[in-house]
Amino acid sequence: xxxxxxxxxxxxxxxxxxxxxxxxxxxxxxxxxxxxxxxxxxxxxxxxxxxxxxxxxxxxxxxxxxxxxxxxxxxxxxxxxxxxxxxxxxxxxxxxxxxxxxxxxxxxxxxxxxxxxxxxxxxxxxxxxxxxxxxxxxxxxxxxxxxxxxxxxxxxxxxxxxxxxxxxxxxxxxxxxxxxxxxxxxxxxxxxxxxxxxxxxxxxxxxxxxxxxxxxxxxxxxxxxxxxxxxxxxxxxxxxxxxxxxxxxxxxxxxxxxxxxxxxxxxxxxxxxxxxxxxxxxxxxxxxxxxxxxxxxxxxxxxxxxxxxxxxxxxxxxxxxxxxxxxxxxxxxxxxxxxxxxxxxxxxxxxxxxxxxxxxxxxxxxxxxxxxxxxxxx
Numbered sequence: 519x520x521x522x523x524x525x526x527x528x529x530x531x532x533x534x535x536x537x538x539x540x541x542x543x544x545x546x547x548x549x550x551x552x553x554x555x556x557x558x559x560x561x562x563x564x565x566x567x568x569x570x571x572x573x574x575x576x577x578x579x580x581x582x583x584x585x586x587x588x589x590x591x592x593x594x595x596x597x598x599x600x601x602x603x604x605x606x607x608x609x610x611x612x613x614x615x616x617x618x619x620x621x622x623x624x625x626x627x628x629x630x631x632x633x634x635x636x637x638x639x640x641x642x643x644x645x646x647x648x649x650x651x652x653x654x655x656x657x658x659x660x661x662x663x664x665x666x667x668x669x670x671x672x673x674x675x676x677x678x679x680x681x682x683x684x685x686x687x688x689x690x691x692x693x694x695x696x697x698x699x700x701x702x703x704x705x706x707x708x709x710x711x712x713x714x715x716x717x718x719x720x721x722x723x724x725x726x727x728x729x730x731x732x733x734x735x736x737x738x739x740x741x742x743x744x745x746x747x748x749x750x751x752x753x754x755x756x757x758x759x760x761x762x763x764x765x766x767x768x769x770x771x772x773x774x775x776x777x778x779x780x781x782x783x784x785x786x787x788x789x790x791x792x793x794x795x796x797x798x799x800x801x802x803x804x805x806x807x808x809x810x811x812x813x814x815x816x817x818x819x820x821x822x823x824x825x826x827x828x829x830x831x832x833x834x835x836x837x838x839x840x841x842x843x844x845x846x847x848x849x850x851x852x853x854x855x856x857x858x859x860x861x862x863x864x865x866x867x868x869x870x871x872x873x874x875x876x877x878x879x880x881x882x883x884x885x886x887x888x889x890x891x892x893x894x895x896x
Contacts, residue, residue, distance in 0.1 A: 527869030569764035578704030590695035590716035600737030605657035612855035668803030722766035726759035828887035
């Protein structure tokens, strides 16, 4: 059987053993509903609050600012819809994740308006343009920390400052799902009001994430029912997933994040060097202001689906945001917004479990696949 080499961590990262252990311990303990008053419930509540503090520490937030959700998609929806009562207008960049774009589009179907701010050829937004899009009815501004397809990091601090100068009252939401666990993030230091995070992007369990909500800010809850999460998100907490989320965060303490980022950068540098040596391959995204674990390539004259199939047969898992290679039949909105070829891209992303052998195998398989596919084209 062909040995597998997983280079699709930007889609989801394998569960860390520390997270699995924490989840198993939760299940084995037989915890009760943390909203009740018996011993099993109180133990569950204590452990959830300990986990909440761990997540808060990881991302520079206060414990009470952490609202556990089912993942970044829910967090984003809660930020978009929860802010909508403050005005009838939303601002977002042209390279936001579909969870942001579609949540805003749903508001537009109900007589809200939106302004989409363009980006340069590297995928970077101009903070001044984001601020200039704010009007008297703007409820919120949405900007990702870094892009999920090309890895470009946004000038978050400058963007927040420019928007605050334009309108101190407008809410600022940062989608940090692609960046969390890859680069240092300090929610308090950003000055933002809301931040979306997903655990599975850096080795936590799927189905759990958080919306960081600035202290004192009240949002209309997306999910209503019980008073869980201080009445900010109804529904029985997923205690086992929360424990796994916190355990994944704990691994990043005491230099763990820096060590993993350095190793990821070493691996992606090797992939970039290879890309630059192959004719008809170019690098997408910002050359220096980017996530350490992700490389996006533009590949001339070869369909991405064919490349992905060839890599998969060689044991390499990768991804393309281009049409026919993902769930959508449309070209990548991110690459279209950047003004590059939106039909022929390949994304390789490394993570905590990636080895040198994985990267070497991917590099060799990619070079061979492109040579063979181009030969078939004549």
